[in-house]
Each structure stands twice: as structure tokens, then as C-alpha cells.
Amino acid sequence: MPEGHSVHRLARQFRDVFGGAALAVSSPQGKFSAGAARIDGHVLERAEAHGKQMFLYFSHDLVMRVHLGLYGAWDFGGDSTFTGASSIGAPRRIGEQELGAESPDDDQASVSGGPAAGLLTVAGPGDYDGPPEPTGAVRVRLVSDHGWADLRGPTACEVLTPAEAAAVRRKLGPDPLNHGQGDEEEFVRRIRKSTTSTALQLMKQDVLAGVGNVYRAEVLFRLGLDPMLPGTSLQREEAQALWEDIARIMADGVRDGRIITTELRDRPSGVGVDVGCGPASRGGMGDGLPRRPNKDVPAEDSHYVYKREGLPCRHCGSQIAMKDLGGRKLYWCPSCQAG
Template sequence: MPEGHSIHRLARQFRDVFAGRRLAVSSPQGRFAAGAAVLDGHAVVRAEAHGKHLFLHFEHGIVLHVHLGLYGAWDFGGDSEFRGASSIGAPRRVGEREVPADAGTDAGTPGYAGPPEPVGAVRVRLASDHGWADLRGATTCAAITEAEAEAVLRRLGPDPLHDAQGARDIFIQRLTARSTPLASLLMDQKVIAGVGNVYRAEVLFRQGIDPLLPGRSLSASAAGRVWDDTAAVMADGVRDGRIITTTAGYWSDPATLPPNEEAHFVYRRHGQPCRLCGTAVALAEHAARKLYWCPTCQRS
């Protein structure tokens, strides 16, 4: 599932390529036909991300609310004025990454003559004079009111990529008030919005914290460091378009971003030696998700 940094990259891309533009909105697949009709012909005024939720606000007070879930992804293309990644969301093939827009078939093409014919089950297509965006496979795709969007936000925890007043304190209080293991709490979107399996595993390792430690056993200062580190690595993810939690000293070429096998401390490294102590990285099923940690480095 795409984690919070990807959704913030999506919001930034929508602001860059669609903000202020009147869009043709359609549902080639047909499942979003009624919602598309409500949005069609109206301009996007802003795009926002909170955790794993994307909100596209239109001029007439209707919001396109999207949660990509496990399989959702946006594809983009357009003319030379249309900049950004060609695809953001769940990879369609093993190893697929976000790529520059000018690497796509139609993206960045001077002779752009409009969107291509839809391919596959396109839930919604947004199109302006200069480009298009297609959504496939999302868990949530709904046209809602501003009040309904606010209700969604109220159900979510603080987002470490927002510099909201009091967000850090809210996170600390929610994390340390429960006896639930930290491994579960960090995946609870009501505790912290945007963290998924990768950030959960990597931040707990970087902080040397046992993932099965109950939340109430963590001190407020330690919880604050978890928030700060999460905010830092997620901001790096927004910048890089990837989750990279190791530092340059662990990379074979410190002058460039690392390959996937050097990008993480514990995530998907079960059975391999810990980069710090050499102990085999552990793997367990926890709340129906894979949990990775170092039994030696993460004892506190």
C-alpha cells in the first residue's frame, strides 16, 4: 500500500498540473459515472493529502476523495507544460517505481493531441487542456461535500508531514495511553496518519525500540523522538519519491540514491544480518502484516 509520502507527492503533482484549471471528468469504467458528472466542467482549487487520503477540492464545494488502498494508482500524461511523475501509487510490476513524466508514451510530447484511449478499468479520468490523470484500483473514490471531507479528517490521527499546531503532542498522548503493542499503534491511522509497514519497521529500528512494547511503556520523550524521526524520513520520501531510511555510509555509492537492497535497515531483510550488530533480522506475522525487527538492537 502506498504510504503517506506518496500521497503528499500526489497532492503536490495535482497542485502543479491541475490547480485553477477546469477539468473534464469522466469514468471510462462506469463505476464512478455519477460522481464524475458532479465534478465535470469544474476547476480544481486545491489538492491536499492527509495520511493516505487525497482530497481534490473543486470550485463548487465538492471534493474528490481518494484512498488508493493496496492496488490503487494514478497515471499521468500530457504536453510539455505538464510536469511530474507518470505514475504514483501501488506498483503494477515488481520493482516498478515512479518515473519522470517525459519517460511516458504521451507524457511531455510536443505534439500532444489529448488523452489516449483508456486502458483497463479506469475509475476516473481528469483531463485539462494540457494533460490527464487516470485512477485505477482505488479502495475509495467518492465525490463528497466539504463537510464530509472534514468528517474524514476528524477520524484520522495527526499527519507528521503537516506542521499542525499540537500534532506532536496529540500523537504522544495517543501512543502512550494504550497497552497495545507499538507495532499495531503505529499502523493505526487514528494514532498517526500515513505510516505503513515500511516506515513502521524502519523508524522503530532507528529508535532501537522493541515493536512489541506496549505503548504505555514508552516515555513521552521517546514517543516524541518516534514522531520526529517519522516526520524526517517521510519528508525525505516526499523529496526522493522512495522510502530510504539508511544513510549514505551504508550505500555502495554515496554519491547517488541507493538500490532497494541498501535502502532499509530491516524491512524485507529477514534472515539477513543486521546492519549494526550482525544478528539475523527477525520476521513475524503481527495483526495480519509482516513485522521486521532486530532482536538485539530493539530491546528497549
């Protein structure tokens, strides 16, 4: 399942390629025909990510909500105007393809930076003559004058009124990539009020929106926190540090298109820059492709504990541990993160 950084990249992509455009909306598969009819022909005004969900706001005040879940994915294609505006490079798939997941349990981000294999042809100027025939179960197709996007296999895809969309978003916890005023305090309040372990709470979307299995394991290691520490035992400063570090490493994830949580000194390859460093890029129109100072960091250098069970800790040499917690695998260093 994509962690929040991938959904933020996706929202940025929608803003770049479809923002301000009237979209023809259809459901080639038929499952979303009624929803598509409600937004067909209207202008996309905003695209926002909130945790793992994306909200597309249209000019007539209706909102399309999409949650990719485990199997959902978007494909994009279009003419050179469209691909030039793309903040994620040439048309490619965002969803499970970007993740390169080895199993549905993995929130692993892809190491691949380029367009995913088997994707669309980029049409040259004047060569684009509309989207291809839909193949497979395309739930939604969005088409502008310059390009198109196909959605397959989402967990949720629906059209909401502004009030309904606001209600959905209120139930979600604060998103560290949205930086709203008071969000940090709200996160601190939510996580410290429950006796549930910190590790489980970091995955709860009503405590913190956007974090998945990789980020939760990595941030707990980075802060030397015992994953099993009850939320009620977290010091205020520890909870604040969690929020701030998650925001830092997830912002890097948006920039890099993959999850890298190791500091430079802890990478045997010596490749890349420290977390939170390197050129920030907004990407998008006129800004070229996002600059990715960590694009060449080898996969085996990317994480401290995630999927490193049995391997030596990068700090103390102890074996990294792994166990099942609430149906997901938890990774940690029993020495560095002792309770």
C-alpha cells in the same frame, strides 16, 4: 499499498498539473458517473494528502476523496506544458507501479526513478491532441486543456461536501508530513493511551496517518525501540522522538520518491547522504525536477530491517528477525531492540 510519502507526491503532482484549471471529469467505466457529474467542469483549487488518502478541493466546494488501497493507480499524460509542470518528471503512473511492490503486502517504494515502463508518450509542443481512448476499467478521468489523469482500481473514490471531508479527516490521526500545530502532541497522546504494541499502533491510521510497513519497522529500529512495547509504556520523549524521526524520513521519501532510512555510514556502498540531509526540493513549476541526492543508493543499502530477515544487523551483527503481527510482517533486530 503506497505509504504517505507517495500520496503527498501525488497531491503535489495534482497541484502542479491541474491546480487552477477547470477539469472535465468523467467515469469511462461508469462506476463513478454520478460522482463525476457533481464535479465536472469545476476548477481544482487545492490537492491535499492526509496519510494515505488524497482530497481534491473544487471551486464549488465539493471534495473528491481517493484512497488508492492495494491496487489503485493514476496515469498521467499531456502536452509539454503539462509534463513541464509535473513534479514527478515525465508522465508516469503513481500507485502500485511507483511502489514496484513484490506483493500486495509490501509497502516497498520503487527504486526506479524514471518514468515507469510502458507508459505514455510525451507529446511535443503542438502534438497533443487530447487524451487517448480509455483502456481498462478507468474509474475517473480528469482532463484539462493540457493533459489528463486516469484513475484505476482505487479502494475509495467519492465526492464529499466540505463537512463530510472534514469528518473523514478528523477520524484520521495526525500526518507527520502536514506539520499542523499541536499534531505532535496529539500523536503522543494517542499512542500513549493504549496498551497495544507500538508496532501495531504505528500502522493504525487513527493514531498516525500515512505510515505503512516499511516506515514502522525502520523507525523502531532507528530509535532502538522494542516493537512489542505497549503504547502505555512509551516515555513521552520516546513518543516525541518517534514523531520527529518519522517526519524526517518521510520527508526524504517525498523528495526521493523512495524509502531510504539508512544513514550514510551504514551503507556499504558509501553512496548518498544522511537521512534528513541533502537539498530539500519543492519541485514543481519553475523549480525543475526534485533533486534527489539519494537516487543512486542501491536497494540492498536502503533499509535497516525491512525484508532483511536472517541478514546481519547493520549495527550489531545479530540476525534480523521477522514475524507475523496482525497479518503484516514485522522486522526487527532482537539485540538492538531488546525490551
